[in-house]
Amino acid sequence: MPLGRVYLLGAGPGDPELITQRAARRLGEADLVLYDALVHPELLDLCREDAEKTFVGKRGGRVSERQSAINERMIEAARAGRVVARLKGGDPYLFGRGSEEAEALHAAGIPFEVVPGVPSPIAATAYAGISLTHRAASSSVAYVTATESPEKDRSSHDWTKLATATETLVIFMGVRSLESMMARLIEHGRAPETPAAVIQQASMPKQRTIVGTIATIAKLAREANVGMPALTVVGEVVKLRDALRWYDVQPLFGKRVLVTRPEDRSLGLARLLRDEGAEAICIPAIRIAPPEDPEALARAVREAATYDWLVFTSASGVDSFFQEVDRQERDARVVGAARICAIGPATASSLRARGLRADAVPTEFRGEGAAKILLDHHGGDLRGVRVMLPRAAVAREVLPETLRAAGAHVDVVHAYRNVPPSPDDEAALRAAIEAHELDVITFTAPSTVESVVRILGPNAAAQLASFTIASIGPVTTAAAEKLGVRVDVTAPYYTSEGLARALREHFSRT
Numbered sequence: 001m002p003l004g005r006v007y008l009l010g011a012g013p014g015d016p017e018l019i020t021q022r023a024a025r026r027l028g029e030a031d032l033v034l035y036d037a038l039v040h041p042e043l044l045d046l047c048r049e050d051a052e053k054t055f056v057g058k059r060g061g062r063v064s065e066r067q068s069a070i071n072e073r074m075i076e077a078a079r080a081g082r083v084v085a086r087l088k089g090g091d092p093y094l095f096g097r098g099s100e101e102a103e104a105l106h107a108a109g110i111p112f113e114v115v116p117g118v119p120s121p122i123a124a125t126a127y128a129g130i131s132l133t134h135r136a137a138s139s140s141v142a143y144v145t146a147t148e149s150p151e152k153d154r155s156s157h158d159w160t161k162l163a164t165a166t167e168t169l170v171i172f173m174g175v176r177s178l179e180s181m182m183a184r185l186i187e188h189g190r191a192p193e194t195p196a197a198v199i200q201q202a203s204m205p206k207q208r209t210i211v212g213t214i215a216t217i218a219k220l221a222r223e224a225n226v227g228m229p230a231l232t233v234v235g236e237v238v239k240l241r242d243a244l245r246w247y248d249v250q251p252l253f254g255k256r257v258l259v260t261r262p263e264d265r266s267l268g269l270a271r272l273l274r275d276e277g278a279e280a281i282c283i284p285a286i287r288i289a290p291p292e293d294p295e296a297l298a299r300a301v302r303e304a305a306t307y308d309w310l311v312f313t314s315a316s317g318v319d320s321f322f323q324e325v326d327r328q329e330r331d332a333r334v335v336g337a338a339r340i341c342a343i344g345p346a347t348a349s350s351l352r353a354r355g356l357r358a359d360a361v362p363t364e365f366r367g368e369g370a371a372k373i374l375l376d377h378h379g380g381d382l383r384g385v386r387v388m389l390p391r392a393a394v395a396r397e398v399l400p401e402t403l404r405a406a407g408a409h410v411d412v413v414h415a416y417r418n419v420p421p422s423p424d425d426e427a428a429l430r431a432a433i434e435a436h437e438l439d440v441i442t443f444t445a446p447s448t449v450e451s452v453v454r455i456l457g458p459n460a461a462a463q464l465a466s467f468t469i470a471s472i473g474p475v476t477t478a479a480a481e482k483l484g485v486r487v488d489v490t491a492p493y494y495t496s497e498g499l500a501r502a503l504r505e506h507f508s509r510t
Helices: 021-029 041-044 065-079 097-109 120-128 159-165 178-187 217-223 236-244 263-275 294-302 313-327 345-353 367-377 399-404 421-433 447-454 461-464 474-482 496-509
Strands: 005-010 032-033 052-055 083-088 112-115 141-145 168-172 195-200 208-213 230-234 256-259 277-281 285-287 311-312 339-343 386-392 411-417 440-443 467-469
Touching: 005 021, 005 065, 005 097, 021 041, 021 083, 021 097, 021 112, 032 041, 052 345, 065 083, 065 097, 065 313, 083 097, 097 112, 120 168, 120 195, 120 230, 141 159, 159 178, 178 217, 178 230, 195 217, 195 236, 208 217, 208 236, 230 236, 256 263, 256 421, 263 277, 263 285, 263 496, 294 386, 294 411, 311 313, 311 345, 311 367, 313 345, 313 386, 339 345, 339 367, 367 399, 386 399, 421 447, 421 461, 440 447, 440 461, 440 496, 447 461, 447 474, 467 474, 467 496
Parallel strands: 005 083, 005 112, 032 052, 032 083, 141 168, 256 277, 256 440, 311 339, 311 386, 386 411, 440 467
Antiparallel strands: 168 230, 195 208, 195 230, 285 411
């Protein structure tokens, strides 16, 4: 059997979008993924569905034999012909023990590749508003770890030199020994008033930056209850923070925002919220299920070319329609000469992914807008016009009713159903809301509101009143208010981008 291969991959400092393209590609090629504690869970979505994913993280200074077990696991899997991805926080070689793993692989004759990651000090300082170097403040940097191998006879740190050798000093894993390390710097010549900062949870919405001096930073960090993982930065560059801050001054920074969209639809909104500094908590309030009568959708696909218009009201409708197209082993040509109307840019984008460009996208992203476009196109007279409307099983009737009133023949095709979330997701939703672990709850469709209210029970409106409630548009807002739920933010532009923007503007004013 031919040998497999091992990829030592840097996952970056925390933010899942800071992984390199090469590391993401290699991750998707692996049969076995061994990942560390500081790896963002979202990165595991880049793995193949059939890949084996195993947590091998080390926390709190566990014994070194565990590293030996990781080495053995990689070697055994590669000898069995498997492709192994060893996914490590930050960069594999910067205090990451990746070099020890590479040495073990080399000794065993296993081919390997190292993909560098964004090192945590580079990201931590950038996100905290601190530049490691600056022409007027620092032209040298030293990286030091506070945790050294227990097998070494003595520390390799020569504090007599280290204290003043470079203008910027970065200390890894030093929170527990911060007081003694700062004392050593002062003892060996570093001025007590030298600026210092501790950065916890770098590049994440939970990031905290504590600023002081060598003389005060240990006390300030202790009073703020700073824990791991954290980096300490010493030097005049810390003074740059007021001018260079960009991440932790965003209106949504640190806000915990519940995304109730179906699992396969939540990622886009979650990323937009993360761009604003928020922490997106994705717990679906609904799931997308096939229609109860799949034959009706199958027939609609076969007859699609006989219609004058296909009107898609959501990206889920597009996906469900073309899943049936795929099942029939056909392609976009099934639509023939039919014109296509897409309600909203997300729906239009889903069509483009299938090789189709919408003929019409109403500026008002709801049924009324689509009806106006068709009426305007045909001069208000839709007699003899055939319209197919693939959509959810339960939806507003304003669009088909308006078109029929103008003479159109409209076939409403149930392309999918919104069904309750899994019992585990229901329990997670209830727990997150009851524990007040959230700042904002977002609703992106009436069905998401209805589901959450059902899950919470008779007292739902009162429970939701303590959170900022954000709706993607007036239809969803009306559904919430009908159920007694107060809505604080209604996006004027009915998209994920519009919702994120509306939240930013709301918190900018508060």
